[in-house]
Amino acid sequence: MGIGMGTALRPERWVDGAMHDTDSFDAFVRARLPELLRFGRALTGSEHAAADLVQDALERTLMRWSRITSEDPEGYVRRAMVNRSISVWRKLGRERITEQPPSESYRDPERDDALLEALRRLPPRQRAVIALRYYDDLTEAQTAAVLGCSIGTVKSQASDAMAKLRGLLAETTGDPS
Amino acid sequence: MNDIEDRVRRALRTDVVGVDALPLLADIHRGATRRRRRRAVATVAVSALLIAGAAGVATTIRGDGRAAPEPTPLTQTPSLSPSPSQPALPDGAVQGVVDVSVVSPILSFRLTTNVGCVACSTVWQNDGQAADGWTRLYDFEGTTDDYGGEVDPSYGPVASFVMAANGEDGWAWGSRLRVTHDGGHTWNVLTTGPAHGEGGTYDVTVTDEYAWALRGTRAGEFELWRAPLGSDDWARADAPDMGNVIRMFTAGNQVALESSTAGASAVHVQHSADGSAWSDLALPCTGESQISAARSAVFILCPPLGGSSAIYRAEDLASWKPFGHVTPGGARAVMAITDDRVLLDTGPGKAKIVTPDGTTATDLGLDPGEIPNEVSTSGSTSFLATSLNRLVESTDAGATWHLVP
Numbered sequence: 001m002g003i004g005m006g007t008a009l010r011p012e013r014w015v016d017g018a019m020h021d022t023d024s025f026d027a028f029v030r031a032r033l034p035e036l037l038r039f040g041r042a043l044t045g046s047e048h049a050a051a052d053l054v055q056d057a058l059e060r061t062l063m064r065w066s067r068i069t070s071e072d073p074e075g076y077v078r079r080a081m082v083n084r085s086i087s088v089w090r091k092l093g094r095e096r097i098t099e100q101p102p103s104e105s106y107r108d109p110e111r112d113d114a115l116l117e118a119l120r121r122l123p124p125r126q127r128a129v130i131a132l133r134y135y136d137d138l139t140e141a142q143t144a145a146v147l148g149c150s151i152g153t154v155k156s157q158a159s160d161a162m163a164k165l166r167g168l169l170a171e172t173t174g175d176p177s
Numbered sequence: 178m179n180d181i182e183d184r185v186r187r188a189l190r191t192d193v194v195g196v197d198a199l200p201l202l203a204d205i206h207r208g209a210t211r212r213r214r215r216r217a218v219a220t221v222a223v224s225a226l227l228i229a230g231a232a233g234v235a236t237t238i239r240g241d242g243r244a245a246p247e248p249t250p251l252t253q254t255p256s257l258s259p260s261p262s263q264p265a266l267p268d269g270a271v272q273g274v275v276d277v278s279v280v281s282p283i284l285s286f287r288l289t290t291n292v293g294c295v296a297c298s299t300v301w302q303n304d305g306q307a308a309d310g311w312t313r314l315y316d317f318e319g320t321t322d323d324y325g326g327e328v329d330p331s332y333g334p335v336a337s338f339v340m341a342a343n344g345e346d347g348w349a350w351g352s353r354l355r356v357t358h359d360g361g362h363t364w365n366v367l368t369t370g371p372a373h374g375e376g377g378t379y380d381v382t383v384t385d386e387y388a389w390a391l392r393g394t395r396a397g398e399f400e401l402w403r404a405p406l407g408s409d410d411w412a413r414a415d416a417p418d419m420g421n422v423i424r425m426f427t428a429g430n431q432v433a434l435e436s437s438t439a440g441a442s443a444v445h446v447q448h449s450a451d452g453s454a455w456s457d458l459a460l461p462c463t464g465e466s467q468i469s470a471a472r473s474a475v476f477i478l479c480p481p482l483g484g485s486s487a488i489y490r491a492e493d494l495a496s497w498k499p500f501g502h503v504t505p506g507g508a509r510a511v512m513a514i515t516d517d518r519v520l521l522d523t524g525p526g527k528a529k530i531v532t533p534d535g536t537t538a539t540d541l542g543l544d545p546g547e548i549p550n551e552v553s554t555s556g557s558t559s560f561l562a563t564s565l566n567r568l569v570e571s572t573d574a575g576a577t578w579h580l581v582p
Contacts, residue, residue: 022206029205030198037193051196058201059208064326076325083329112188119188125564134182135189141423145378145393148275148336148351151424153550153564155467156510156522160548163509166181 025065029058032074039078042131043085045120057081082132082146085124118168126161133158264295270331273566274581278340278347282556286340286361287311287568288349290333294318298333300349300361309582314361323352341383346406348388350379358407370411371402382427387451389414389432391425401425401434403452414452418445426470431494433458433475435468448494461489461497471513471554476500478511478521488519488531501531512552514559514575522549530575541569541578 033054040050057080061073068076119127125147132143133154140158144151266272275298276288285303292299296319301311321327323334338349340361347357347364354372355364366372371379371390378393383406390402390411399422404411416422421436433448446458446468460466462479469476475494479487485504488511489497500519508521508529520539521529528541528549541549541561548564557574560581568581 026202029202033196033198033201034192037196038189038191041193042189047193047195050193051201055201055205055208058205060327062205062209068326079325083331111191112184115184115188119185130185131189134185139423141380141393141399142378148332150337150551152467152469152510152512153548156548159509162181162185165185169181 022062022065025062028073032077036074036077036081039131039135040081040085041116042119042135043081043124043127045116045122045127053081053085056084079146082128086128086147114169115165118165121168122161122164126157126164129154129157130161263293266291266295267330270295271333271566274562274568275333275566276337276551277553277560277562277568278338279553279555279558279560280340280342280344282558284344285553285555285558285560286314286338286347287560287562288335288338290335290566291330296328296330296333298335298349298351300338300347300357300364302361315357315364317349317355317364325352337380339381339383341388341406342385343406346383346388348381348390350381352378354379354381354390356409367409370404370409371400380425382425382432384427384430384432386430387432389425389427389452391422391434401452403432414449416447416449416452416455418447421445424468426468426475428470428475428491429473429493433470433494446494456494458491458494458497462487467511469511469513469519471516471518474513474516476511476513476519478503478508492516500533501536503529503531503536510549512549512561514552514554518575520549520552520561520575537576539575539578542580543567543569 036054036057037047037050040053041047044050044053054077057077060080061068061077064076065073119130122130128147129143132138132146133140138146140151140154144154147154270291272291273289274287275290277285278287279285283305287301287303289299289301291297293313294316298317298319299313300315300317302314303310303312306312317333317335319328319334333351334353335349335351335355337351338347340347345358345360347361349355349357349364354367356367357364371392374394380391382389385406387403387405390404392400392402394400399419401414401416401419402411403414416434418434418436422434424435426433426435428448430450431448432450432452433446436445436447446460447455448458449455460477462477462482464480466480467478469478473493475491477489477491477497479489485502486508487502488500490500491497503521503523508523510522512520512522514520514530517533519531521531523529528539530537530539543549543563544565547567549561550564551562553560557572559571559575561569561571561578563569569578570581571578
């Protein structure tokens with residue numbers, strides 16, 4: 001698991017009609033969708049936003065499928081998701097809280113809504129650090145490489161994020177753990 | 178690991194239910210078709226602009242899938258920053274300072290992204306000669322090789338850089354490693370030494386004699402390389418425990434590697450002058466400590482214990498001695514400013530300076546939520562790059578700070 005680091009994909013033009021390998025793309029999506037959705041939820045704190053993020057990344061991936069199948073397609077998708085989640089955060093003004101409530105129509109009794117709610121209240125870059133460190137189990141160095149920042153920044157963002165999560169959980173449930 | 182970390186891991190690992198693959202696949206195929214049509218339209222527009230360009234109309238637009246030109250030095254007289262004619266950026270684009278390198282009290286360099294250009298990174302120099310302080314030296318124009326495919330105009334291709342104390346040699350990296358030997362006026366992409374092979378992540382630091390490069394491979398392994406300053410003669414160096422390296426730093430003429438076993442909070446530091454023999458530096462505390470290096474000294478911020486976090490200093494990586502402490506609640510991050518001065522990020526909008534004489538509060542002038550990312554110092558001049566891509570400066574050894582326009 002994890003995002004391919006510094007993957008250098010060879011430039012290649014898209015040619016209409018050249019996407020002859022949709023079967024393998026569809027198979028890839030069917031096989032990896034649950035994993036990508038979990039990663040998307042870790043990045044966004046929302047199952048709804050996770051589905052949007054995954055769809056956006058997979059559309060971009062489909063357009064390049066013929067050339068990335070020999071590389072690391074899942075790494076490509078994950079990197080696109082991380083970049084997109086951070087850029088959406090920037091677009092929204094860095095501190096805006098995603099108010100999207102979790103889907104109630106498919107309520108999973110195992111789902112920790114309080115934690116996801118707290119996660120949504122973190123700045124997206126902090127969520128990305130949490131997703132990479134605690135979902136993908138990347139090291140601080142690998143996380144820094146993916147996010148293009150220093151290890152010190154990863155440490156401070158992770159520390160700050162955990163402190164915020166503790167505070168938010170204590171605020172909403174009275175129990176930080 | 179603690180309870181909150183356990184809870185986060187558990188919560189993130191539960192399945193997401195209610196999203197079916199088949200309808201999603203149909204949406205994906207429709208979305209890709211729409212994107213392809215938009216791209217076809219854009220390609221026609223770019224072709225028209227290129228024809229116009231042949232007639233003398235300059236354009237900086239790059240079509241998707243078309244490799245952008247290799248980075249080239251600016252041929253015109255360096256312009257002052259920021260360019261008054263900032264090209265339009267897409268929503269969500271990152272713009273501003275991403276890194277800074279101070280090589281002497283009168284010579285500093287900064288790295289920006291998307292300032293006066295799009296999908297580019299720029300090296301600027303401040304030698305006190307330009308009217309507003311900064312002279313534009315070089316634009317890195319992003320190519321498909323930098324982005325692993327389609328050029329993304331929302332950020333530049335270079336995220337970090339370092340300049341040697343001689344002000345001539347420097348290294349800059351994103352997904353590719355570049356080098357300058359003429360003070361940042363020209364840069365070339367490296368393809369040998371630490372940049373061999375396909376893909377990689379980089380970190381470069383310098384001592385008085387060597388540039389040291391740490392390369393992360395796509396297999397998740399790390400390689401250590403060194404080259405004498407002024408050359409591209411890279412040689413591989415090896416150190417014990419390379420599989421668990423998390424960071425590299427230098428102090429004096431020593432290079433040091435910090436390592437951590439996955440899942441364990443303890444770190445381990447080993448150091449060497451030339452990469453041939455390594456010595457361990459035992460740490461003064463256990464747990465989630467943070468290390469930051471200055472010119473010759475290294476500081477460690479220990480985790481809070483009884484409401485206070487201890488700070489230790491190791492001069493020339495020899496042994497740790499108590500340097501100070503911070504209360505209450507510890508600090509989020511420690512950044513060494515000089516060999517006898519550290520900056521502590523103690524929370525939103527708050528910072529402290531710790532010296533052998535004690536601890537004083539200082540105001541960095543940052544917005545709530547804005548975090549110091551990188552600090553670089555020479556003499557009493559410090560520049561600090563922030564998470565909001567801004568630059569703040571101190572000319573009095575960190576006592577006061579002001580935002581750089």
